[in-house]
Amino acid sequence: MKLVVAAEIFPEGSVMVAYAKALDVSSCGKTVDEALRALMEAVQLFIETSLRMGTFEQILIESGYVRQGNEWILQTSSEEQSENWSPDNIVPLSDITRRLACVEI
Numbered sequence: 001m002k003l004v005v006a007a008e009i010f011p012e013g014s015v016m017v018a019y020a021k022a023l024d025v026s027s028c029g030k031t032v033d034e035a036l037r038a039l040m041e042a043v044q045l046f047i048e049t050s051l052r053m054g055t056f057e058q059i060l061i062e063s064g065y066v067r068q069g070n071e072w073i074l075q076t077s078s079e080e081q082s083e084n085w086s087p088d089n090i091v092p093l094s095d096i097t098r099r100l101a102c103v104e105i
Helices: 032-053 056-062 078-082
Strands: 002-012 015-020 025-029 065-068 071-074 097-104
Touching: 002 032, 015 032, 025 032, 032 056, 056 065
Parallel strands: 002 071
Antiparallel strands: 002 015, 002 097, 015 025, 065 071
């Protein structure tokens, strides 16, 4: 089974932060690639814990994921995408990277 995870990557001080908003999981690293690898490790631990607790599918459904065959894909509305923008959290567009990654379960 695969889980498709959208990650926002942005600078914060001297590090890069990778954040998977739908799962509310984040991590950081010195580079974009390092931050993304650390995020995928954090997501994997999140998945393992939720599977042990028996809450994995419920968490994904509540987070906006739908199952398509052997993959869990995040479904977002335009309203959810625009809720990130406010004067308090504006980061220059050039500093934001959005990546998709798959986590094998």
